Amino acid sequence: MNRSGKFGITVLGSGSGGNASVIHGPEGRLLLDVGFSAKEMESRLEKAGIEPDSIRAILITHGHTDHTKGCRTFADRHGLCAYFTAATRQEGERVRFLPERQAVIEPGSAFTLCGMHIEPFTLPHDAVDTVGFTFQVSGKKLGVATDLGHLNLLARQKLKGCALLVLESNHDPLLLQASSRPIQLKRRILGRHGHLSNRDALDALEELLTLESEELILAHLSRECNNRELLEELAKEALANLDRSDILLEIASQEHPLATRWLVE
Numbered sequence: 001m002n003r004s005g006k007f008g009i010t011v012l013g014s015g016s017g018g019n020a021s022v023i024h025g026p027e028g029r030l031l032l033d034v035g036f037s038a039k040e041m042e043s044r045l046e047k048a049g050i051e052p053d054s055i056r057a058i059l060i061t062h063g064h065t066d067h068t069k070g071c072r073t074f075a076d077r078h079g080l081c082a083y084f085t086a087a088t089r090q091e092g093e094r095v096r097f098l099p100e101r102q103a104v105i106e107p108g109s110a111f112t113l114c115g116m117h118i119e120p121f122t123l124p125h126d127a128v129d130t131v132g133f134t135f136q137v138s139g140k141k142l143g144v145a146t147d148l149g150h151l152n153l154l155a156r157q158k159l160k161g162c163a164l165l166v167l168e169s170n171h172d173p174l175l176l177q178a179s180s181r182p183i184q185l186k187r188r189i190l191g192r193h194g195h196l197s198n199r200d201a202l203d204a205l206e207e208l209l210t211l212e213s214e215e216l217i218l219a220h221l222s223r224e225c226n227n228r229e230l231l232e233e234l235a236k237e238a239l240a241n242l243d244r245s246d247i248l249l250e251i252a253s254q255e256h257p258l259a260t261r262w263l264v265e
């Protein structure tokens with residue numbers, strides 16, 4: 001059982017090989033995306049010290065496998081309801097990630113779950129009806145946007161002023177161009193509905209970070225077309241240029257869960 005009043009996030013893993021996080025709310029925990037097999041999910045939760053049966057529900061951002069791989073098995077095994085948009089549910093029927101218990105959410109329509117005010121919002125990405133989420137507790141906002149081709153006005157409005165922001169920093173355009181990926185895939189990733197580059201993410205910080213901002217987690221790094229050390233250096237430089245070296249910076253890993261970050265303890 002979650003201790004009352006708490007609010008935070010454990011990134012269990014992030015990248016094109018799978019994405020999943022635990023959002024800890026005052027009245028329980030949620031899974032945000034289930035992009036690893038159920039077995040792998042259980043092993044990562046154990047590493048993070050989280051009981052799978054303490055999770056109350058699942059939120060799915062979109063239908064790509066790196067966000068839905070273990071959704072059906074994990075949800076059914078633990079009796080959880082998965083929430084997704086109607087279009088993502090249709091996609092789930094086609095590619096078979098739908099668990100027994102389902103609920104439909106709508107971009108722009110806020111709801112309350114586990115004591116958190118949750119708002120899904122549309123992101124420009126090449127899957128049907130992709131959403132990002134903000135979670136709010138006691139005036140603190142946590143925002144997650146990991147699959148987006150560009151930061152449009154809506155995304156910037158929603159993500160501005162998060163106490164903790166999880167933002168995609170997918171690739172370095174030069175490493176992507178130099179990679180052995182097929183030209184169509186390169187175009188897809190670089191496009192307005194693909195993935196956010198390091199530069200796109202870091203350039204947006206000037207607008208997104210406010211006095212409320214405390215922590216930044218850069219996520220969904222491409223294994224082949226990004227470089228952790230390079231990104232860390234660029235991100236530190238960007239924060240220093242904004243005179244925001246007070247911001248706690250972390251870079252999500254594909255392999256290991258990050259330590260839980262608490263906004264309210």
Ligand SMILES: [Zn+2]
Nearest residue numbers: 064125127147
């Ligand atoms: Zn995606």
Ligand SMILES: [Zn+2]
Nearest residue numbers: 016064066147
């Ligand atoms: Zn993804």
